[in-house]
Amino acid sequence: MQASPGKMRTPFKLDELEPTAEITIGFKQVTELSWRQKLSLDACTDCGRCEVSCPAFAAGTPLSPRMVVQKLKGELWRVYGRGEEAKDVVASGLIEEDEVWACTTCAACVEACPVLISPFEYLLEIRRALTLEGRLDRRKSGMLTNLSRVFNPYGLSPAEREPFLRELREMGVKLVSENPGAEYLYWIGCASHYDARSREIVKSMVKILQAAGISFAILGDEELCTGDPARRMGEEGRYQELALTNIETFNRHNIRKILVHCPHCFNTFKNEYPDLxxxxxxxxxxxxxxxxxxxxxxKLRKKLGGKLTLHDSCYLGRVNGIVEEPRDIIGEAVETGSFVEMKRNRRNSFCCGAGGANYWYEVKRRDRESVLRLNEALETGAGTMVVECPYCMQMFGDAARIADAEDKIKIRDIAEVVAECI
Ligand code: SF4
Ligand code: SF4
Structure with a gap:
């Protein structure tokens, strides 16, 4: 199983594979699971804590992590207890494809489980087997094609980011090739390269870094997707192609410190690139x-008034334990008494629905996770929901439009809040 919820198992290394090597990845039958994985399934007490915390279950998708674990446990007993033949868990209908793809990899189930089971890791391994066989709908295969064709999941030409890069250059931002001694590589990320609203995060960060006299530079045209959406979709080869190219770029420029504003990029660089x-x-x-x-x-010149609340992103808070830093920042940037917590906060936060590559395809659901979470923010009476992830920003921006709440609550990245106070 994975060492941590933020680190998927690396089943092979692309740069070490023989050209004729046959790749097996993920699992189709329970007999392919490791003993540790089997024992983990057997430990499930059917307590339901994972189900209660699961955003996909709350949104009315077919996924219940409790049921996934219980069904796999039942299959284990059928095969090993009764000696019957193992079945393909998806082809036999035991696990539905819609269950597999509804998971946002938010790790709330892992956090909730009293016997340390990680239900979503089984789902990710099933994704790998499905992807290897090409059992992907048009949206999923389209996103993977985009990553190969233009090196970003949006499918937009890299030329589309040129005007934004020019704007940054006019703000005084240098490329690593022009400033090789820069202390930080500031990684922009695909969302902020291609989405107009997310670009504001970068502009705010540039203002902050310049005000603090931090030496930084960007990669410009050399920046490609980290590969995270491919990996979460189960396409390990595509992930590693992108990761190895980025690592080569970092090494060529002698990069030591990488600054990111996206928790998914953060997690991938911090927890997954070391394996490569x-x-x-x-x-x-x-x-x-x-x-x-x-x-x-x-130094901040002013403090903001009005009520604010904070949404902890799954990959920053629960997966990587960064929960106090954003609160300390807000404590400096707002007047006393302005900050209000949502009911579910810190490691107990509730997913926006974008993780696990869910942002890139449709999932059948009764409700949207983002709207459920936005309603929790509205319940606090806050007029601003502070986020720390460009995908959370996009999800809650859409949720506010859907819920007709744009005049009630603003969605702002924490960097935008700080930049306004400088
Ligand atoms: S990782 Fe999140 S969405 Fe996936 S099964 Fe666990 S709680 Fe549900
Ligand atoms: S929380 Fe753990 S023990 Fe309880 S039902 Fe879920 S997987 Fe089983």
């Missing part, structure tokens, strides 16, 4: 801004 030889100091923008405020390198 890419070891860097990875810093999320909440960590750096917190440090700059603490040490006095960044």
């Amino acid at each position: 030889g890419g070891r860097y100091e990875v810093i999320h923008h909440t960590q750096l801004i917190g440090e700059l405020l603490r040490t006095g390198r960044l």
Whole structure:
């Protein structure tokens, strides 16, 4: 099983494979699971804690992590207890494809399970087997094609980011090739390269970094997708192609510290690139801004009033344990009493619905996770929902439109809040 919810198992290394090597990845039958995986299934007490915490279950998708584990446990007993022949868990209808794809990999089930089972890891391994066989709908295969064709999941030409890169250059931002001694590589990420709203996060960060006198540079045209959406979709080869190319770029520029504002990029660089030889100091923008405020390198001229609440992103809070830094920053940037917590916060936060590559395809559901979460923010009476992830920002922006709540609540990245106070 995975070492942590943020680190998927690396089943092979693309650059070490023989050209004729046959690849097996994921599992179709329970007999293919490791003993540890089998014992883990057997330990399930059917307590239902994972189901209660699961956003996909709350949104009315066919997925219940409890049922996935119980069904696999039943299959295990059928095969090993009664000596019957193992079945393909998906082809036999035991696990539905819609269950497999509804998981946002938010890790709430892992956090909730009293016997340390990780239900979503079985789903990710089934995804790998489905993807290997090409059992993907048009949206999923289209996203993977985009990654091969234009190196971003949006499928947009890299030329589309040129005007934004020009704008950054006009703000004084240098490329790593022009500033090889820069302390930080600031990784922009696909969302902020191609989505107009997410670009505001970058502009705010540039303002903050310049105000604090931080030496940084960007990759410009050399930046490709981290590969995270391919990996979460089960396409390990496509992930590794992108990861190995990025690692080569980092090494060519002698990169040591990578600053990111996306928790998914953060997780991939920090927890997953080391398996492929890419070891860097990875810093999320909440960590750096917190440090700059603490040490006095960044000074705020004013504090914001009005009620604010904070949404902890799954891959920053629950998966990587970064929960106090954003609160410390907000404590500096808003007037006393302005900040209100949502009922579910920190490691107990509720997913926006975009994770696990769910952002890139449709899932049959009764409700949207993002709208359920937005309603929790509205219940606090806050007029601003602060986020720390460009995908959360997009999901809640859409949710506010769907819920007709755009005049009640604004969605802002934490960097935008800080930049306004400089
Ligand atoms: S990772 Fe999240 S969405 Fe997936 S099964 Fe667990 S709780 Fe549900
Ligand atoms: S929380 Fe753990 S023990 Fe309880 S039903 Fe879910 S997987 Fe089983």
